[in-house]
Amino acid sequence: MSILILINDAPYGTEKAYNALRLAMAVQKDYAEVEVRIFLMADAVGCAITSQNTPQGYYNVERMLKSVLSKGGKVKACGTCADARGLKNLQLVEGVEISNMAELAQWTVEAGKIFTF
Numbered sequence: 001m002s003i004l005i006l007i008n009d010a011p012y013g014t015e016k017a018y019n020a021l022r023l024a025m026a027v028q029k030d031y032a033e034v035e036v037r038i039f040l041m042a043d044a045v046g047c048a049i050t051s052q053n054t055p056q057g058y059y060n061v062e063r064m065l066k067s068v069l070s071k072g073g074k075v076k077a078c079g080t081c082a083d084a085r086g087l088k089n090l091q092l093v094e095g096v097e098i099s100n101m102a103e104l105a106q107w108t109v110e111a112g113k114i115f116t117f
Helices: 016-030 042-048 061-070 079-084 101-110
Strands: 002-007 035-040 074-078 096-099 113-116
Touching (some): 035 061, 074 101
Parallel strands (some): 002 113
């Protein structure tokens, strides 16, 4: 089974991306047989930018994404959303793929559960 987590909000400013990634990490920890798929849309494409420098003691979305990826999770970012924000040609976290609506549609129909943040 796979779960699909859609993230729409920017990496910082609200805690939606943070909580979505916390959920992803908890599923990976307690349910290793479940494939975690994350799709970044709208302002959430900023979650995939490398070299995030957060204050000491503050969560870091880049590190959280790397953790999900290192445990077999898949992360894709909307190419249209990234392009609209001037992010398409920036360095992304290793393992994050630029994607499109067709791939999101495929992930959606394949998912056992879908969560939106």
